Amino acid sequence: MEKRLIGFLPGSFDPLTLGHVDIVTRATAFCVKLYVGIAQNPSKQGQLFTPQERVGLILQSLPGMSGLEIISFEGLAVDTAASLGANCIFRGIRSASDAEYEFRMAVANRKVSGIDTLFLMADERYGHISSSLIRQLGRGGKDLTAFVPAVIESQVRERLSHLR
Ligand code: ADP
Numbered sequence: 001m002e003k004r005l006i007g008f009l010p011g012s013f014d015p016l017t018l019g020h021v022d023i024v025t026r027a028t029a030f031c032v033k034l035y036v037g038i039a040q041n042p043s044k045q046g047q048l049f050t051p052q053e054r055v056g057l058i059l060q061s062l063p064g065m066s067g068l069e070i071i072s073f074e075g076l077a078v079d080t081a082a083s084l085g086a087n088c089i090f091r092g093i094r095s096a097s098d099a100e101y102e103f104r105m106a107v108a109n110r111k112v113s114g115i116d117t118l119f120l121m122a123d124e125r126y127g128h129i130s131s132s133l134i135r136q137l138g139r140g141g142k143d144l145t146a147f148v149p150a151v152i153e154s155q156v157r158e159r160l161s162h163l164r
Contacts, residue, residue, distance in 0.1 A: 003032045003067075007118075008086035010037040010077035013054050014047055015152045016061055017134055019126035023092040026120050028068060035084050038072040048135055048159055061149040078109040089115055094122040094130070139163055 007027055013020055013036070028034050036058060038051045049057065051072035058070045073080040081089050089109060093099050099119075106117035129147050137144060138156045141163070145153055 003030060005031045005088050006086045007031040007034045007088050007090050008037055008081035008084060009034060009090040010039055012131060013038055013058060014049055014131050015134055015148060015156055016058050017129045017131060017148050019122060019129040021061065021149060022123045022126050023120045024062060027090040028065060031067060033067050035086060036070045037077060037080055040072050040074045057152055057155060060151045078113045078115060081115050082113050087115065089117040091117055091119055092122055093119045094127045
């Protein structure tokens with residue numbers, strides 16, 4: 001397949017999960033360049049890692065993937081996509097409730113910027129995984145190896161070690 005897109009995949013990634021790894025990997029198959037954007041949202045409660053830490057963790061988890069760049073951004077994802085010269089936004093869909101929210105966002109984003117959103121359906125192995133689930137299980141001291149890359153598992157454990 002000829003790679004033609006410059007993609008932008010925004011999200012919180014707090015932390016990166018195997019579901020994220022799957023959609024990032026699949027999105028890169030369409031892109032000459034894929035930007036993964038970590039949304040900076042200081043008012044969000046219960047964050048595990050700072051946006052800068054998340055950038056570092058993603059780089060460690062996805063080493064040597066060609067055409068991939070990890071950035072953090074403030075403000076609207078669609079503005080960041082436009083300023084990077086992206087011609088599409090990628091999002092993953094895990095459930096009907098994801099789809100309902102994403103549909104509205106995608107329509108609005110295309111109206112204000114002309115940039116289309118492409119959706120990747122979650123792989124059946126990972127559709128149940130979310131970062132909030134990982135934070136919950138981590139705080140409960142559970143084994144996370146089935147849900148996140150190994151490097152993330154050890155960093156989450158270390159970050160939450162004071163809870164035990
Ligand atoms: P946001 O708060 O913007 O949804 P997330 O970090 O939760 O940020 O998700 C970033 C993107 O990754 C979203 O498009 C989301 O649907 C997708 N995603 C999250 N978890 C999974 C998963 N398990 N499988 C596929 N896509 C996922």
